[in-house]
Amino acid sequence: MAPIATIGGVSVTRIEESIRPSLVPSILFPDFEPDSLERHRDWLIPEHYDVREGRFRTSVHGYLVRTAHHVVLIDACGGNDKVRPVLKRFHQQSHPWLERLAAAGVAPAQVDYVICTHLHCDHVGWNTRLVDGHWVPTFPRARYLFHRPELARWDPAGGQVDLREPRDPMWEDSVAPVIEAGLAQAIDAGHRLDDALTVESAPGHTMGHVKVRLSAGGEEAIFCGDVMHVPLQVYYPHWHTSFDDDPQMGIRTRRTLLDECAERGALLLPTHFAAPHACRIVRAGEGFSIQWIEPGRPG
């Protein structure tokens, strides 16, 4: 499987779980402007918006980063067999994701680090897999790096989760087993890995959400997780989702991200953009515009 990008000699490979019509614009974004679909229709349809279904098409994928010393997985998708009564897209899925990882030349035991941008169920799923009725870490030799405030946000013992709300048990099946196996490491913003990767705070969607900066050979890429869900938000950064922890903070974080991508020429690698998945950001008047990478050609 060809890398989606090579940044200063560090290869980045996208490991896809699924792409499908998923989110209804007006439900996802309370401030959605319907004429935006018409204005951007030339690049939006059919890849990023399904007209028949009236939904955005979104991808769920993780990124495999091979630095000089380590294999790092950023975001672990929804996983297989998870019971998800609330988020049905991820309920008892059966995806050939580990086969795709193998096609990228990596066995689970070769993954050295796992970084989850946040602990929503579509970012932690492959942290574990079901073996003989038990959730066990998928990557037995990896250290799983979790941002300390994000752990506090989701730990049912921490008091920040309303246990009366219906919720998916992602902590119980995808985070707790990793902690119990002794593979979890709580990290603070600014944490560095191999001189190439830096974990940085990007709050709003969740309060402990992080982005990961890859800097190598004078080039830069930013794995931004869910700072943005769909590419239209490049043009409408003030659209926040209906499930952000702090919508106003999320808007500030998104603008900061777009600013720095435009300023530094960084490649943007979100977790849910449909093909071609990665882009650069350029300034356009008061706002921003997208420059997609060419599909099939590493950017």
Ligand SMILES: [Zn+2]
């Ligand atoms: Zn997500």
